[in-house]
Amino acid sequence: MLKRWKIRVLLFLAVLGPGFITANVDNDPNGILTYSQAGAQYGYELLWTIIPITIALIVIQEMCARMGVVTGKGLSDLIREEFGLRVTVVVMILLVLVNFGNVIGEFAGAASSLELFHLSKYISVPIVAVLVWLLAVRGDYKKVEKIFLTASVFYIAYIIAGVLSEPSWHTALVATVKLPPRSVWKDGGYLFMVISVIGTTIAPWMQFYLQSSVVEKGVRAKDYAASRLDVIVGSIFTDVVAWFIIVACAATLWVHGMGSIQEASDAAVAMKPLAGPYAFLLFAFGLFNASFFAASVLPLSTAYVVCEGLGVESGIDKRFKEAPFFYWLYTILIAGGAAVVLIPRFPLVKWAIESQALNGVLLPLVIVLMLLLINRKDLMGKHTNSRWFNAIAWVTAVVVSILSVIWMVGQFRGHS
Amino acid sequence: MREALKITPTLTTMLGTPVTDMEGKLCGRVKDLAVATGADAGKIAGLVLKTRKGSKLVPATGLRPTPSGALELRDGAEILSLKGQEYIFLREDLLDRQIIDVHGRKVVRVNDVDLQWFEQGGLEDLRVREVEVGMRGAVRRLLQGALPAGALDSIARRFPARVIPWEFVDVIEVDPARRVRLNIEHERLAQLHPSDIADILEDLAPAEREAILTTLDEEVAAEALEEVEPKLQKSMMESLDSEVAAGIVEEMDPSAAADLLAELPESRSEAILEEMDPEERQEVEDLLVFREDSAAGRMTTEYVPVAKTATVADAIRALREFDGDIETITEIYLVDEARVLQGVVPLARLVLADAETRLDALADARFIACAASAHEQQVAELFDRYNLRALPVVDESGKLVGVVEADHVIAFLREGR
Numbered sequence: 128m129l130k131r132w133k134i135r136v137l138l139f140l141a142v143l144g145p146g147f148i149t150a151n152v153d154n155d156p157n158g159i160l161t162y163s164q165a166g167a168q169y170g171y172e173l174l175w176t177i178i179p180i181t182i183a184l185i186v187i188q189e190m191c192a193r194m195g196v197v198t199g200k201g202l203s204d205l206i207r208e209e210f211g212l213r214v215t216v217v218v219m220i221l222l223v224l225v226n227f228g229n230v231i232g233e234f235a236g237a238a239s240s241l242e243l244f245h246l247s248k249y250i251s252v253p254i255v256a257v258l259v260w261l262l263a264v265r266g267d268y269k270k271v272e273k274i275f276l277t278a279s280v281f282y283i284a285y286i287i288a289g290v291l292s293e294p295s296w297h298t299a300l301v302a303t304v305k306l307p308p309r310s311v312w313k314d315g316g317y318l319f320m321v322i323s324v325i326g327t328t329i330a331p332w333m334q335f336y337l338q339s340s341v342v343e344k345g346v347r348a349k350d351y352a353a354s355r356l357d358v359i360v361g362s363i364f365t366d367v368v369a370w371f372i373i374v375a376c377a378a379t380l381w382v383h384g385m386g387s388i389q390e391a392s393d394a395a396v397a398m399k400p401l402a403g404p405y406a407f408l409l410f411a412f413g414l415f416n417a418s419f420f421a422a423s424v425l426p427l428s429t430a431y432v433v434c435e436g437l438g439v440e441s442g443i444d445k446r447f448k449e450a451p452f453f454y455w456l457y458t459i460l461i462a463g464g465a466a467v468v469l470i471p472r473f474p475l476v477k478w479a480i481e482s483q484a485l486n487g488v489l490l491p492l493v494i495v496l497m498l499l500l501i502n503r504k505d506l507m508g509k510h511t512n513s514r515w516f517n518a519i520a521w522v523t524a525v526v527v528s529i530l531s532v533i534w535m536v537g538q539f540r541g542h543s
Numbered sequence: 544m545r546e547a548l549k550i551t552p553t554l555t556t557m558l559g560t561p562v563t564d565m566e567g568k569l570c571g572r573v574k575d576l577a578v579a580t581g582a583d584a585g586k587i588a589g590l591v592l593k594t595r596k597g598s599k600l601v602p603a604t605g606l607r608p609t610p611s612g613a614l615e616l617r618d619g620a621e622i623l624s625l626k627g628q629e630y631i632f633l634r635e636d637l638l639d640r641q642i643i644d645v646h647g648r649k650v651v652r653v654n655d656v657d658l659q660w661f662e663q664g665g666l667e668d669l670r671v672r673e674v675e676v677g678m679r680g681a682v683r684r685l686l687q688g689a690l691p692a693g694a695l696d697s698i699a700r701r702f703p704a705r706v707i708p709w710e711f712v713d714v715i716e717v718d719p720a721r722r723v724r725l726n727i728e729h730e731r732l733a734q735l736h737p738s739d740i741a742d743i744l745e746d747l748a749p750a751e752r753e754a755i756l757t758t759l760d761e762e763v764a765a766e767a768l769e770e771v772e773p774k775l776q777k778s779m780m781e782s783l784d785s786e787v788a789a790g791i792v793e794e795m796d797p798s799a800a801a802d803l804l805a806e807l808p809e810s811r812s813e814a815i816l817e818e819m820d821p822e823e824r825q826e827v828e829d830l831l832v833f834r835e836d837s838a839a840g841r842m843t844t845e846y847v848p849v850a851k852t853a854t855v856a857d858a859i860r861a862l863r864e865f866d867g868d869i870e871t872i873t874e875i876y877l878v879d880e881a882r883v884l885q886g887v888v889p890l891a892r893l894v895l896a897d898a899e900t901r902l903d904a905l906a907d908a909r910f911i912a913c914a915a916s917a918h919e920q921q922v923a924e925l926f927d928r929y930n931l932r933a934l935p936v937v938d939e940s941g942k943l944v945g946v947v948e949a950d951h952v953i954a955f956l957r958e959g960r
Contacts, residue, residue: 199748208639212654212684345778347749438641438652438676 143276143357145340146192148424149333150184150361151279154368155421156236156391157229159285159414161327162369163394165320166376168386171295171302172311174373176321178303180328181366183523186516187494188358190501191334195341196351197510202338202493203436205500215436218496221489223456226332226429228482230464233425235475236418238468239392243411249469255419256465260458263427263443278420282368284413289371291406292398294378303370319537322487322530328369329527331489334497336428339435348510375406390475426460487531494524551696553675554633554656555687562592562606562614570594570616576656577630578671580725585709587658587669588630589623590614600625603669608660612692617666629724631714633671641747642674643713645731648739650746654680657706674712677705717750722758729755733763741770744779752779757787765794766868768803773958777806780815789818792827796868798843798951801830830945838922839915841955842936842945843871849902851877851885856898858888871950873932876943877902883941884912912937915944919955926952 165173191202198205207215237255238248262274311317337358346354376394379401380386388394395410427443434441434453441453467473498520502511512520560573571594579588589602605620631637637653644651655675660667675683679702686695713732716722732740732755740759744752744767756764756779768776768791780788780803792800792815804812804827816824826844833839845867849858858875865872875893877886886906896905912935913925925934926949934947 199750204748207652211639212681216685342748345749345774347778347782437681438654440649 143279143360144354145337145344146188146354146358147279147361147364148276149188149337149340150358150365151282152336152421152424153328153330153333153365154282154417155229155233155425156239156414156418157232158327158369159236159372159394159417160232160388160391161320161323162372163376163380163391164388165324166373167380167388167394167397169311169317169320170377170381171299171374172307172317173320173324174299174302174370175304175306176324177366177370177373180325181362183325183519184329184362184366185359186519187329187334187497187523188337188362189355190497190512190516190520191338192341192346192354192358193351193510194497194501194507195338196346196348196354197507199342201342201432201435202335202497203432205506206496207436207438209500209503209506210496214496218489218492219433219436221485221492222331222335223429223433223460225330225482225485225489226425227460227464228478228485229330229332230422230425230460231467231475231478232482233418233422234464234468236391236414237422239390240395240411240415240418243392243395243407252465252468255422256461259419259423259426260461262423263457278416279364281413281416282364284409284416285368285375286371288398288406288409288413289375289378291403291409292375292378292401294374299374299377315537319534322534324369325527325530326486326490326534328366329490329523330486331493332425332428332432334493335432336424339428339431375410379406422461422464426457426464429460430454430457487527487534491524491528491531494520494527498524552658552660552669553680553683554638554658555680555683556692556695557590557658558634559688560612560614562590562601562616563609564616565618567615571599573614574598575635576633576658576669577625578633580629580631584726585671587671588628590669591625591632592622598625599623604663604666607667629721631725636714636716637674641715641751642707643715643729643732643743644676644707644711645713645735646707646711648735648743650743651676651707655683671709673706673708675704675706678702679704715747715751715754717754719754719757722754727758729758733759737763737766738770740767744771745775749778749782753782756783756791761790762794764791769795769799773802773806776803780807781811785811785814786818788815793819793823796843796871797823797826797830797845798841798945800827802835802840805831805835833915836919836955837915838913838917838919838934838936838947839945841919841922841951842915842947843867843951844945845871846933846935846943846946847872847875848878848882848943849875851879851903853877853902854898855893855896855900855902855905858893858902859898871948873948875902876935876946877906878943881940882943884910884935884937884943886910887935910935912943913947914939919952922947923952923956 194202194205203215203219206218234252234255238252241251242248341354375398379398380388380394383401385397388397391414392411395407395414398410399407430453431441433456434450439452440450442450445453447454468475498512498517501507502517504511554576557573557576562570562573564570571592573590574593575591577588577591577600579586587603589600590606592599592601600623601616601620605617606614607617609615633656637656639653641650641652653674653676657672657675659670659672661670679699682702683695683699686698690698711731713729714727716725716727732743740763744755747755756768759767768779771779783791792804795803804815807815816828819827830839830844847861847865849861861875862869862872872890874887874889876884877888879885886903887910888902888905892905911925911929911931913922915936915938922934925931932949935943936945936947938944
């Protein structure tokens with residue numbers, strides 16, 4: 128009996144790969160900040176979003192994994208081959224901008240999590256930047272992947288922190304499956320929070336990263352079931368973590384009326400007197416892990432994706448002279464992201480919001496391109512989307528588009 | 544007309560160009576360019592026009608560039624149907640696709656195709672000059688339509704061009720039936736060094752790899768496959784048809800073939816072995832028995848043994864008759880009637896000696912050999928300590944069973960890093 132149990136665990140771990148990593152990088156500092164704010168400001172009232180978001184995330188990520196397996200090409204390759212250079216360039220420029228915004232967020236997260244342990248950002252950020260750069264340039268994919276997989280496990284820290292915060296389990300579970308009363312929708316802030324949560328959970332870079340990783344791993348069509356499971360498990364795990372972050376903040380900060388959080392580390396600080404030093408440590412550690420993890424993945428994947436799409440030489444197995452554009456882009460993303468964080472009094476929150484807006488513009492575009500690609504018989508053969516898949520993906524694209532338009536209109540009103 | 548000719552004609556600038564008849568009435572627009580296959584391979588067969596009656600093909604000699612930048616049908620120009628003939632279409636098959644730059648030995652993506660008008664029997668004809676893969680082509684693509692042709696051309700010229708001459712372009716076609724009709728054989732690719740072909744294969748998507756591997760001559764495919772990294776080797780072998788795979792494996796060095804088959808799932812390697820020639824199959828199966836990390840697992844069974852009483856002339860004859868990869872041979876082995884190893888003669892000594900000299904006079908008094916069961920680390924140590932190029936492997940009774948070559952050692956040392 129024990130042996131069978133062991134085999135099951137091993138099988139499960141063998142499956143974990145690109146899908147699981149991608150979904151976990153998604154819980155980056157920007158995500159943690161958003162979930163913390165959601166819990167701190169609205170308590171349990173946003174938990175209902177988790178289930179629909181998870182379904183949309185699974186559907187979209189599964190499409191990428193499937194395209195990667197069937198065509199053996201990355202998403203940017205496919206966009207280039209099927210939609211031409213102009214569309215590719217537009218998508219790539221948006222992607223670089225959005226991802227640069229995210230990279231800044233990752234370094235800010237790393238800095239603020241280490242500041243909780245009284246390490247100045249002027250020391251921590253350069254060290255983290257150099258480590259991240261070396262990790263990709265000196266390590267190989269297999270090893271890097273193992274490090275990332277191990278790092279994913281540390282997200283459990285958030286689940287433990289959630290338990291330590293002694294939430295009202297009954298209220299939390301009910302709020303997960305029940306829509307909130309209609310009155311909350313009148314609150315503009317609540318609506319924006321819903322949009323932010325969706326925006327931070329389904330990000331455009333994930334599609335590119337996942338598909339390239341699946342291609343790199345060389346998964347074949349007949350082993351596809353394992354990759355699909357990987358995607359599903361990853362998406363669910365990510366959103367379970369998100370659920371616990373919201374719950375932890377609801378049970379502590381919201382209960383005590385401490386709704387305002389400016390940085391991802393604020394939640395950890397505020398939690399200390401309420402939930403004890405362990406919850407604080409776990410939150411702080413989880414944040415650092417998330418920041419480092421995401422900072423390692425994002426710049427590299429961006430450089431790869433852009434070079435593939437534009438047909439420029441790329442790859443960490445190439446030397447600097449052979450792939451100058453690739454290395455410059457990679458280095459500038461890291462160095463630039465780290466440098467911005469070190470500017471004194473840099474308006475990080477404002478920057479984060481604006482990069483989220485671009486996220487919202489890019490995401491529907493990417494989903495629509497993906498849907499056009501995946502329904503092409505000549506590319507996908509019998510692996511095109513089923514009607515249900517198309518329905519869910521189109522609904523996601525439309526909802527995200529509408530929400531980002533509302534969100535941006537709201538932002539402009541807010542600014543003026 | 545001279546004016547119009549000054550601007551570099553490229554595929555991008557050509558697409559969408561209106562084509563009129565002699566009276567100036569619009570007949571259609573340029574939709575694509577068709578390149579002939581077969582005897583006229585590489586030549587432009589004509590421009591594909593999008594007309595009200597569907598797509599039509601007009602030979603370039605039937606058109607005349609006008610000063611306004613449009614094209615005009617000449618008197619009596621033929622308008623052909625696209626059916627019945629197979630063409631490579633520049634926009635469909637080349638633009639934005641990956642091609643192999645046979646000269647630069649890498650895979651690149653096409654941004655634009657440079658064309659050229661030239662005089663042919665008093666008529667202007669069009670030919671493909673080169674494929675543009677750099678910034679110049681990209682800029683042209685991005686700005687096409689946004690600026691007048693002249694301005695666009697002068698801006699594009701400020702960017703460095705990266706071009707591949709048309710004769711070095713190798714098109715990849717995934718559909719096997721169409722590949723045959725298009726007569727794509729990758730002859731120039733086949734002339735590259737196997738390692739370069741392997742690098743190119745690694746840069747491609749699975750379907751494209753398969754397309755190239757099955758088109759190449761089995762011997763070339765086998766040599767290239769040996770150089771591909773093991774993980775990819777495995778996945779390529781698994782996706783190929785077992786008959787095709789067997790054909791390639793037969794041509795591989797037996798030790799490399801055994802290593803590869805050992806990595807595959809049993810059912811798959813059995814299926815491939817089944818399709819193989821009995822003789823080659825036996826050799827590979829013998830090697831498959833050994834542990835992969837032992838000397839026997841790393842050795843090849845392709846070596847040159849001669850009787851210890853033989854002369855230099857006999858050895859040269861044996862070398863001539865050797866049907867393995869002759870470049871890998873660095874020494875020949877002297878054996879007695881029971882095939883027990885008696886001595887080793889380096890090739891260089893053979894070259895310098897007279898034809899009648901007996902080989903045992905040339906052999907070293909002492910030679911280094913190792914047991915079949917020796918661990919690969921031990922093998923590496925021997926290579927290092929005695930500066931070996933090849934190491935004979937013997938069984939318990941001293942019989943020669945195979946040879947480990949220096950490149951095998953380098954390969955597994957790098958693997959273990």
